[in-house]
Amino acid sequence: PVSKKAKMRDGGTDELDVCQQLLGELETHQDAWPFLKPVNPKSVPGYKKVVKKPMDLSTIREKIANKQYSCLESFTDDVNLVFDNCERFNEDDSEIGKAGHIMRRFFNKRRAELLK
Numbered sequence: 001p002v003s004k005k006a007k008m009r010d011g012g013t014d015e016l017d018v019c020q021q022l023l024g025e026l027e028t029h030q031d032a033w034p035f036l037k038p039v040n041p042k043s044v045p046g047y048k049k050v051v052k053k054p055m056d057l058s059t060i061r062e063k064i065a066n067k068q069y070s071c072l073e074s075f076t077d078d079v080n081l082v083f084d085n086c087e088r089f090n091e092d093d094s095e096i097g098k099a100g101h102i103m104r105r106f107f108n109k110r111r112a113e114l115l116k
């Protein structure tokens with residue numbers, strides 16, 4: 001049988017590849033602009049109080065580099081946090097709110113396609 005180690009490494013590599021592929025597509029999406037860097041609380045009144053767990057695509061990129069995601073699920077939790085924070089703070093029909101919905105739909109579609 002395939003040794004646990006070998007199986008573990010392959011499984012990890014495949015999942016990590018999918019995370020990096022998905023993050024690259026999110027970062028280059030035309031509607032990613034509100035999510036590329038951490039929200040500066042000084043430039044957005046109320047954000048620090050309302051959004052308990054800030055998250056953005058550059059922080060996710062750093063966490064991948066530091067091997068802080070054990071699986072595709074923990075990566076997905078942080079991507080969803082970006083868009084959940086967005087829905088919490090922004091009206092659905094605002095520019096940032098609309099971008100968040102577009103990006104979340106795009107992420108879910110691509111994740112499903114890559115896992116097929």
Ligand SMILES: Cc1ncccc1N[C@@H](C)c1ccc2c(c1)OCCCO2
Pocket residue numbers: 033034035036037038039040043044047086089090096
């Ligand atoms: C994702 C998100 N949610 C709520 C508020 C902001 C953001 N994104 C940040 C990066 C941002 C986007 C647009 C901005 C902005 C800052 O600076 C204040 C001036 C207007 O332009």
